[in-house]
Amino acid sequence: MNFNFSFAIEIVPRVLEGIGNTVMIAIISFIGAAALGLFWELLRRSHATVRPVVQFVIDAIRSTPALVQIYFLFFVLPYYGVTLPALLVGSFGLSFYYSGYMSEVFKAGIDAVPAGQSEAAQSLGLSWADMIRFVILPQMLRNVAAPLGAYSISILKSTPLLAVISVPELLGSALDVASDTYRYAEPMFDVGVLFLAMSLVAVAGITQLERRLGLTAPSH
């Protein structure tokens, strides 16, 4: 056996250097994905003629891999003279990818608001925007909280994709350690354990938060 546990422990601090970036990417991507996803969904509902177009965009986003979307942005943007830090480009990539899923979450969340609500709002003479803002959205937020929580964890687990465009997040710094020391097994092992731990902690945290806010129906 060629695996050195003490080395695996010794390099943990160096691997951990990437954690700040990992968290930052996750937060930017989550906010971006939720905002863009909501935008898609509102656009999809706004007018019957744009509906199929938006639907195609959403389906197309969901039919291409996140990695390909990230590569695309990373290599194509500079071609058009847009140069941004890799961390931002990668986060935009994840935002874009997950917006396709978020739009479905918002769709289901809005659909679950009884039709009578919008009829009542319209009969009161509210404008479309006011109806969305004051009647539909507040009720929808309750419906989308749990799936958004689940996607926030998916996003966290996808952040290491940014290592492929050399962003020094957790996987990136582990790969750096690997290429410095010519040992791959231990850094990869470390980052595997770290992500498993982070995701389990995040799941527990989100469950706790949802319970605290009274957002989950009691489940089995």
Next chain:
Amino acid sequence: MSFFAILRSIYEGFGITAAVATLGLLFAIPFAVIAGVLQHFATGPLRWIVTAVIEFWRSSSVIVLLYAFYYTLPAFGIFLSGITVGAMVLGFNIGGYGSQSVRAALQSLNKGQREAGLALGLSRFDVLRLIELPQAITAMFPTFINQAIQLIKGTTLVSLIALTDMTFRAKQISELGYNPVGIYSALALSYLILCYPVTIFGRHVERRFATRKAR
């Protein structure tokens, strides 16, 4: 290189993409069914172990798992081909999600179904095999399609462990000349051609299931 030539060149990686996806399904489906059924029935320590295994595969980051298994297994004296590692990691990851759908589908079955089977004198195993699983698996068909799409998209990751799938081909072509728009549009299009019909089919199936349930 013309756009069409790029597409054709990317297509040379289709074999690997398809192989990893197919093999991945061969890991995913049995794992999902067995783990889901076990988690549904098991009690005590066995249930705890099954849950731990499922959570390991499902809660880990797939890309990290891929690197970790690819680089760590040899250090433990286990040598697997890149395709095997890729298919196994992707398959067990999707299978972990699938197991939850299997379990949920079993749980949501009306318990009268089980009772009717038992009352007819079928063994518990036959009730599971002939009555519960067929219904559970039908009920999770839409989910299954979505998970299959996730698996196909996930195969891009094997390009990172040097398998020449479609994504790896695109990277190779990009070394031949600067044409990011052409190459990455072609790459995105390649996956779109592969997955879009499945996405539409999945949407269709989902709608049909929803109306059937409403009746």
Next chain:
Amino acid sequence: MALQTNSCSGNAAVTMEQLCKWYGSFQVLHNVDLSVAVGERIVVCGPSGSGKSTLVRCINQLETHEKGRLIVNGVELYKGMKGLAELRRDVGMVFQQFNLFPHLTVLDNCTLALVRARKLARDQAEEIAMENLKKVRIPEQAHKFPTQLSGGQQQRVAIARALCMKPKLMLFDEPTSALDPEMIKEVLDVMTELARDGMTMICVTHEMGFAREVADRIIFMDSGRIIEQAAPSKFFKNPEHPRAQQFLGQMLH
């Protein structure tokens, strides 16, 4: 007041002695004594929650009892026993919610246990299935799926499915309670016919017309106890127990 229990009698289909059952700390069945002879037709009635379903479900051990003895078709049943599946093949059960298998055709619902449990050849099983579908008067629906049938038709299929196993004893748990009024009769007719053919039957039902016509004995339950049992003529004319009087009063309005 309970009938004499004679567990050693060769012609008892079901014998219960001091049967007790709890759900957690809540006792559902209190020392139930009951003997059902082969060929006897029993109707069980009583207010909702009185333990009728639990009693009937104990007989094929969908619920297990914690105390007392239960002998069905000459075999004593107990929790965790082996060979239960085999014994259940001789006890047919019809549920309130039909519980047909929605993924199988009507015919396959009927043949499933014949092929898988009785190990009959498919064509033989189909022959038996068609015979019983004829008996419940829906042979023409054999190749449809359950969801394509009306409630009354589904329940008749459920009866046919149970009959296919050639049970020695049939249990019915409120077989018509989930049906629209116009479909109740078609199911009761089938059950009446079955009774005429000499089937041993235990029916939980509130169809008093059926009870009057078919039952040899009516069992009235309240709070997990059998508090009255009598022939229908007696039970309907002058029930002894005030709870039974009250119950009948409500039923007839």
